[in-house]
Amino acid sequence: MTTAEKDRIHEMRLLGISYSQISSELNISENTIKSYCRRHNLGKTMAKKTTGVLDEKDVCKHCGKPIKQGSKGKHKKFCTEECRRLWWKANDTHIQRKAYYTLVCHGCGKSFKSYGNAKRKFCSHACYINNRFKNKGKENI
Structure with a gap:
């Protein structure tokens, strides 16, 4: 993959263009595009961050502050441990415990x-x- 192709992939991912569309336009395997994007942190979260559009999943369930999601690991629901504890304390009655x-x-x-x-x-x-x-x-x- 040439430097020009890498730059083009980077630009296209910032615009939110899918892997398959990039693959067909640059005539490179879709898996190669995915691997490159994963290695350079150009996944779905990267496209969302540049557009400035926040999902309801990207804000804290308790206080509503934006949460910075990492590229790896589990999706964060709370901005801090304190917010997590407060939310569960307030919503304890809504949980159906069966055990x-x-x-x-x-x-x-x-x-x-x-x-x-x-x-x-x-x-x-x-x-x-x-x-x-x-x-x-x-x-x-």
Whole structure:
């Protein structure tokens, strides 16, 4: 690939032109275009940034500030960890949790709810410690 072709690919990606259109115009394999763009950070996010158009996915779910998306990794939904915590705290009631289990504590015998763990035996750490060390002392006598 010549320097002129690389420059042309760069210009076309900044205009938001697809890989297949660039491929047909420059008569280069589409996979070669994709590889070049990936190596030089000219993917979809690059085309969006230059046009200045923000998706709803490019703003924080909590505060609405623009989020700078990286070229690799998972798509970011929140601008900071604090925004993520605040959003989940405010929207906790909208989540449909299905993994609640009603169990009986082996230590005190009271009924308690456990989320996501059906094999839990104690309602609290205090019950676990009390049961463990109370039983250990009886065995030694």
